[in-house]
Amino acid sequence: MKNDPLIIHAYVDGETSPEERAAVEARIASDQQSSLLYLAIRDLKITVQKHVQPVPHDELWSQCRKRLAEIDGREKAERFVTKYAWGICGAFLLAIVLGGVVNRYSPERRVQPQDLSRMMNLLALPSFSRQPQQAQQVIQQVSPLSKLRFQFENETPISVSTAAVSGHPIGRITLQDPEGRVALLVIADSDGVEGTEPMGFGSDYCAGRFADINCVSWQDAHCTMIIVGDRSFVDLANVAQRIRVE
């Protein structure tokens, strides 16, 4: 031990056993070189402890606390998702199924363009009479038009037919005027026709083309009315303005 300076460092650092401590103290007391080494180590240690201090940094500590809070929040979310993963998946699945069911059994509120073509094809032309009075009677008897009362100025109804397309009860009235024929489609429980645009700012009428034929639509008596014919939009709108529905 006499030649081992490390033991004196250990003594200064309090890292010696009782036996070693006694031996080092005896050595320091009897050997001047060891004594000087002991003092040098001790003084250096004191100097370092005196001048080199821990460094407070309150702002950084605040940032650390924020990060810890973020970690807690993230772990909380992860635990929730892990714990209720099956429940969340089930809820999503149920929502998808319910959405599908509702979608399947709820009629579209707006008429789709492809439906409009089907409506035109399904409803056969003249089927009843060319007599205006007879046609008017039929209009009032046939669902969904049974509760509606139509009044025409220049146009004469010459045929009526009804059907149901995509859940919408619909009726078709063929009208004759000096210009020729137009078809009036009446669609119950719908909010308009997809693909048509308003004819002007604030206008009640919307215009569009389906299967290369112009049409004008509007809402009246909780139904969508559509005038279809080989005429300009303005002419079709004029016809529409002349039709009264009660």
Added chain:
Amino acid sequence: MLLGKRGKREAFERQAEAVFPSVFGTALRLTRSRDEAEDLAQEAIVRAYEAFDRFDGNNFKAWILRIVTNLYINRYRRQQRTPQIGSLQEDGAIDPVAEETQEPDRIVLDPIVGAEVENALGKLPEEFRITVLLSDVEGLSYQEIADATDVPIGTVRSRLARGRAMLRKYLQDFARQEGFIKSDAVGNLTDEE
């Protein structure tokens, strides 16, 4: 440690806040860059919090300084890829003894200011600097330093002796330059008979 989430956070923050000046001070003296020290300290706090369940409850300061040191060694030093002079000098770390000193170190070192001690510490090769810092500044035991730096306890002892000898020499040179002591007025810290 069986703590609830809130209890864990509170227990950790209470202990971490108490030792945070040591965490940041050690990080600052290891990296010698304020920005890097802030990153290192913050990362160490996060790592410690994530591993707090595995803390044995004995010495929180030693445990978190071990994390700081390991992070520094594994991350910052590899990034910097600086040559490690100290490791070449570790074996036979004690210089031959000098002549008897004429003045006690207490007198020699007294006029030296904190900035010079910090500068001298900064000049130490990395392994020695870490060891001296953990021992003389943070008061860790040899075993705790060995755990923190992942070396045998014998290596800690030799690094400490060697680091102190180099540190004292830097401080003596400074004292000599400033005229606090006469030339060759003091000997070396290292000894051998």
